[in-house]
Amino acid sequence: MNNKGKFVALGLVLSGAIAGGLLWWTENYAYYEEVSADAVTITATTFDGVADPIPITDFRAIDADTSPLRFRACFTTPISLATMTETYRPYEGATPLNTPGWFDCYDAGDLTEAMEAGTALAFLGEANFTYGFDRIVLITETGRGYAWHQINHCGEAAYEGDPVPADCPPPPEEL
Numbered sequence: 320m321n322n323k324g325k326f327v328a329l330g331l332v333l334s335g336a337i338a339g340g341l342l343w344w345t346e347n348y349a350y351y352e353e354v355s356a357d358a359v360t361i362t363a364t365t366f367d368g369v370a371d372p373i374p375i376t377d378f379r380a381i382d383a384d385t386s387p388l389r390f391r392a393c394f395t396t397p398i399s400l401a402t403m404t405e406t407y408r409p410y411e412g413a414t415p416l417n418t419p420g421w422f423d424c425y426d427a428g429d430l431t432e433a434m435e436a437g438t439a440l441a442f443l444g445e446a447n448f449t450y451g452f453d454r455i456v457l458i459t460e461t462g463r464g465y466a467w468h469q470i471n472h473c474g475e476a477a478y479e480g481d482p483v484p485a486d487c488p489p490p491p492e493e494l
Contacts, residue, residue: 353379361375361378364443376394377395379424380392380466381422388469390467393463394466395462396462400459409441415434442458448468
């Protein structure tokens with residue numbers, strides 16, 4: 320291989336490495352912002368359909384304007400899991416979403432394991448807080464709480480371009 324070929328190959332490898340690094344940085348850091356406790360109210364929806372604020376401490380959260388799915392929160396609540404179960408709607412099909420590694424209070428794998436073991440339960444925080452997305456609140460036996468946003472059946476249909484189910488509110492015109 321001549322020297323020109325070596326420089327071309329080196330340039331391609333360096334370009335790929337730089338592009339990959341920028342893509343990784345963008346996905347993990349560029350859009351996320353820490354959210355203050357004053358900016359978010361963590362709610363749980365009662366069996367009567369009221370999104371009721373729950374008391375929290377030790378709040379830490381991230382969010383991004385680029386997608387409603389980027390919200391994650393960690394907190395502590397004095398409400399027991401038994402009281403939560405008696406008062407608030409459970410959320411079937413809750414799936415904790417991954418988060419950037421630097422947001423270390425929230426681990427989707429650990430939360431999934433806790434739900435499977437029955438040491439944590441998911442509740443509806445707020446339905447359709449933005450069209451097609453629900454806020455999920457997960458509470459553990461120890462009072463640690465977590466929240467994230469999850470697309471619901473209304474959003475899945477609307478964003479696929481399908482007619483929304485009868486139990487869904489009408490989608491906004493911009494969809």
